[in-house]
Amino acid sequence: MARVDEAVGRLLTQAPLAGPDELPALVAGVAPLVGADDITIFLADYAQLSLVPLAPPGRSVEPAAIDSTLAGRAFTTLEAQRGPGRCWMPLVDGCERLGVVQFAGDGDLDETTAHHVTACVAQLLKSRRAYGDIVERLRRRQPMQVAAEIVWGLLPPLTFAASDVAVTAVLEPCYDVGGDVFDYALNGDLLSVGLFDTCGHGIKASALASLAVGAYRNARRTGLDLAATATSLDRWFSSEHRGLFATAVLIELDRRDGTLRTINAGHPGAQLVRDGKAIRELPGPTALPLGLGYFSDEPPGVHEELLHPGDRVLLYTDGVTDAVNRTGERFGLERLLDLVQRALNDELPTPETMRRLVQAVLTHHGQGLQDDATAVLLEWRPTDVTAG
Known part of the structure; x- marks a missing residue:
């Protein structure tokens, strides 16, 4: 027994x-x-x-x-x-x-x-x-570069879920990543997610990534709203690394009613996925890349969207869509969305959807990626079906 x-x-x-x-x-x-x-x-x-x-x-x-x-x-x-x-x-x-x-x-x-x-x-x-x-x-199945060691030490777990929200991410090349980084936090009813793509590669890019995550967490924990968070990040980049920058998507999701607020700082547009299909790209950019805000007097623009129950938001860096095969063909946004939609319609667990996504990018490229490829999938699944 x-x-x-x-x-x-x-x-x-x-x-x-x-x-x-x-x-x-x-x-x-x-x-x-x-x-x-x-x-x-x-x-x-x-x-x-x-x-x-x-x-x-x-x-x-x-x-x-x-x-x-x-x-x-x-x-x-x-x-x-x-x-x-x-x-x-x-x-x-x-x-x-x-x-x-x-x-x-x-x-x-x-x-x-x-x-x-x-x-x-x-x-x-x-x-x-x-x-x-x-x-x-x-x-580790091969040696990890120091820049990647720094980035992996910054990251939260690749997957997080509560009763009504979930976040899943993937990073490649996992042993040599340097410039891409993400972070998230659930505080009460507010889920915050940030995806950053810093310029350059190697140690310099990982130092920028470290600043991005540290400044993002500091702004969040200080209680700054989304626009003030973007402004704070921008000022830290311009003061500490003048001339360098990062593109970013900053998100806040109110899990009570599905209100989604986003700032796109020069980044590829987030994709809204509903009923297993990518229905449109969220507006952007709404701000200059972080670190270049001194070129404009305009405050960061915040886009607001009301999600439907079950909606997902796909964030990605250009290393995903810009990966090319030996003939020069880009992986592209259409292939990215088709792969995600097929995986979701097959009702795979979300982490498995993202694992297959990054494997498809690597298979398409056929060799070591020249740029970091990172994607984050955010899901809102309220238990109250009347929400939204």
């Missing part, structure tokens, strides 16, 4: 006294309590192409391809998968996909039991990973 309470209790008691590299053995050690012979953690690599085993020392476990294995299917669909002598459970923190947990054994493992253990593993992994480098080392 499975003793799930005992298994979870043991993990919660022992993990706070263990280093991050000891967590795999602790998790494997509770397998007999839940009717399994073994339990193995698999983490998604940065490119989200493979699931890499976080196994106890001395054990050799092969990675699992995300696009061609049952383990990968559990990751992409967020549904449990079963195979001969195996069960794979999606490993998520809230809605952020971390990987999967594999339960091995000949017995009939109860999925509810596996779910409880997996949920505990996710919380322990998130809380312990900051105290060591084992998770970061495993997730």
Whole structure:
């Protein structure tokens, strides 16, 4: 008989006294309590192409391809998968996909039991990973450049969801990104999202990205409204990096009634997606790129839109649409929207939609991207169907 309470209790008691590299053995050690012979953690690599085993020392476990294995299917669909002598459970923190947990054994493992253990593993992994480098080392399938190290250290989790809003983002090239960055925060009924594309690449671009995120968070936490936030960002750029700039989209969504306010600072236009179709581009630009505001006396313009329940807003940097293949053909906005629409109509989880988007960009380009490609998808899904 499975003793799930005992298994979870043991993990919660022992993990706070263990280093991050000891967590795999602790998790494997509770397998007999839940009717399994073994339990193995698999983490998604940065490119989200493979699931890499976080196994106890001395054990050799092969990675699992995300696009061609049952383990990968559990990751992409967020549904449990079963195979001969195996069960794979999606490993998520809230809605952020971390990987999967594999339960091995000949017995009939109860999925509810596996779910409880997996949920505990996710919380322990998130809380312990900051105290060591084992998770970061495993997730990297090639060396990461310093500029990318700086940017990834700035970012919030790629996926966040509450009962009525969700935000999902992707970044490429994940090991050499430098200029693109995003941030978001939910404060009460207001969801704030910012996407920034700084000029240049490498360390200089990552320094600008760091300033963008820091100044954005500072303005937000100071309580500035959207227009004042854009003005503050612009002044920080012009005072600290005169002559350099960043394009940006700043968004505030009131999740009570779906009121969306946007400032487009010289950035590609955000796309409004309704009922699985991109219906139009939100107006823009409404302001000069951040750092170039001294060329105009006009305050940043704020566009206001009333969303319908289920609406999505797609933000992207020009590295997505400008990616070219060997014949010089651009990926383009039409291909971007078609891919997103097909994925949404297939009812894929939003993080999987975005993963497939960035893989399509990389496949089209056929080699290392020359510019960062970043996209953010915001969704408003109120439980009150009369809203909006």
